[in-house]
């Protein structure tokens with residue numbers, strides 16, 4: 001016969017008060033007890049947020065994909081080791097912490113203590129490295145799944161004459177190669193805040209739809225996937241679906 005702690009009844013009562021009807025099926029799963037309480041804390045944070053920016057940030061950082069990077073094995077050789085400053089800024093941005101001194105950006109806008117302007121600034125060099133890193137990760141993931149792929153393939157043009165970001169050299173599905181185009185949009189940009197403060201990933205999904213329109217002409221010969229992500233870590237619908245396919249490839 002198993003022993004029962006004399007505090008069990010009291011603990012259950014306190015838990016049920018905080019999380020009505022959420023008691024775990026398995027009393028011995030610490031994860032299940034914690035999940036219900038963490039969901040409560042998150043909801044309280046979202047409900048008490050005082051600005052659309054805070055709400056959008058909380059919604060985005062609480063998506064599953066926004067924390068994938070925390071599960072990556074830190075390795076210098078495969079590019080997953082973050083230096084101290086990068087890690088500090090990354091965590092600070094997600095927490096909405098004060099991470100820098102206010103100053104004037106060379107675009108003329110004021111950069112506040114939270115550092116969000118740099119994520120949306122049209123003159124920020126970070127936009128290019130984010131885009132390049134994103135495509136590098138997609139290509140390496142395909143290669144790891146034994147699907148050789150190249151970046152910026154020649155001979156394929158979208159409606160505005162630009163090239164897609166990448167293409168597989170072997171068929172991906174239905175005898176057709178995969179062509180992808182990736183984009184990273186800012187969750188907190190003025191142009192997106194109206195939708196991102198309501199649901200996570202909506203700016204990325206919107207960007208993916210815009211990409212689909214630009215690539216309408218190649219969809220008959222290729223499987224086209226727009227891969228939209230946001231600066232606060234949430235992904236678009238197509239990116240999530242492609243990632244699922246890639247995991248089972």
Ligand SMILES: [Zn+2]
Nearest residue numbers: 105107109121
């Ligand atoms: Zn700027």
